[in-house]
Amino acid sequence: MKKIGFIPLRKGSKGIPGKNKRKMVGRPLFTWVLGEALQSHLDEVYVFTDDQSIIDFINKEYHYTSKIKALLRSSESATDTASTENAMLEFAKQIDYNFDVFCLLQATSPFTTASDINACLQEIKNGKDSALTVVNTHRFLWNTDGTPINYNPFNRPRRQDFEGVLIENGAVYTCNKEVLKNKNNRLGDNIGIVTMPEDSLHEIDTESDWIVVEQLLIERQKRAKSAQKITHLVLDVDGVFTDGSITYTKDGEHTKRFDMRDGMGLEILRQFDVQVMVMTSEQSELVAKRMKKLQIKDVFLGVKDKFTLLQNLSKTKGFSLNNVAYVGDDVNDLSNIVSVGWSLAPHNAMTEIKTNADVVLSKNSGNGAIREACQFIKNYNKRF
Known part of the structure; x- marks a missing residue:
């Protein structure tokens, strides 16, 4: 039928x-x-x-x-x-x-x-x-x-x-x-x-x-939602990995600044069996290269409907949204922020996000926010 x-x-x-x-x-x-x-x-x-x-x-x-x-x-x-x-x-x-x-x-x-x-x-x-x-x-x-x-x-x-x-x-x-x-x-x-x-x-x-x-x-x-053991960390890019700014060269190329400490935090987190995913609305070769360097396999670029994608991933990969920690900074992250087990926002995130996030980090985006989020997840998971 x-x-x-x-x-x-x-x-x-x-x-x-x-x-x-x-x-x-x-x-x-x-x-x-x-x-x-x-x-x-x-x-x-x-x-x-x-x-x-x-x-x-x-x-x-x-x-x-x-x-x-x-x-x-x-x-x-x-x-x-x-x-x-x-x-x-x-x-x-x-x-x-x-x-x-x-x-x-x-x-x-x-x-x-x-x-x-x-x-x-x-x-x-x-x-x-x-x-x-x-x-x-x-x-x-x-x-x-x-x-x-x-x-x-x-x-x-x-x-x-x-x-x-x-x-x-x-x-x-x-x-x-x-x-x-x-x-x-x-x-x-x-x-x-x-x-x-x-x-x-x-x-x-x-x-x-x-x-x-x-x-x-x-x-x-x-x-x-219900806060459970965190098995997956999902990250936005601009305003999370970076400070949200773009620098253009005279030839029209743009550059982004990433914090090396964030990369180390993610590496440590993977040693504790937390899978890392990246989900961004931008279609960027530069971002793709950075994520490859960080050995993040699940990278989704050019995503406008992040919530439906996250729902679909949870279904196909067999995890619950309650096992997800999500870090985002702007309104296109809001559906995920209010739906996952734990949501975290950089200190300089938009007000709408900080108002609804479970945790507002003390560090700004591109300046240790991800590393702080990794430390939070590591400490939180110890109770399980």
């Missing part, structure tokens, strides 16, 4: 311009659900968009997996008035309905997890023809004419005695091929229900919404 994910994206966004590509906790908004879809039981995940820059981003960023694909949608299906079903049907015809189960995932629902997706897929496996995610809210609802919908105001129930009501949160919809093909709709006649946490009811339509959702995501990631 072939199960495909479908994430529709439009260039236009009136409430928050460029919303889908804007960084939410340090990574493009749409990559939150895309990364979870990658970890789910879906066989393929398609991003369907009229934005060529997103297609280029996906083709470059997720080269390590064949599961994620991008297709160009027509301008007609990407207007303000076009329905999501219109895009779904256009896409389905474009791939000649080559699927058994269709899973619509909304990019503006960053609280969606792989478990939520898998739960909806399980509903189809259990015999439902479609499924959707909901939130059980204990709020009291009213009609515009002043009449209550779901409770008696003269016998107001206590929260613990009130069953509440189920509300669509718009995050995940699944259906079998026959439903989409015959009803031209995301839902059929035999619908399964999957409940998600109440936080997922938040929509991102205004700048205020963005602030609320981002803070809730940060807190969710922090609550989920």
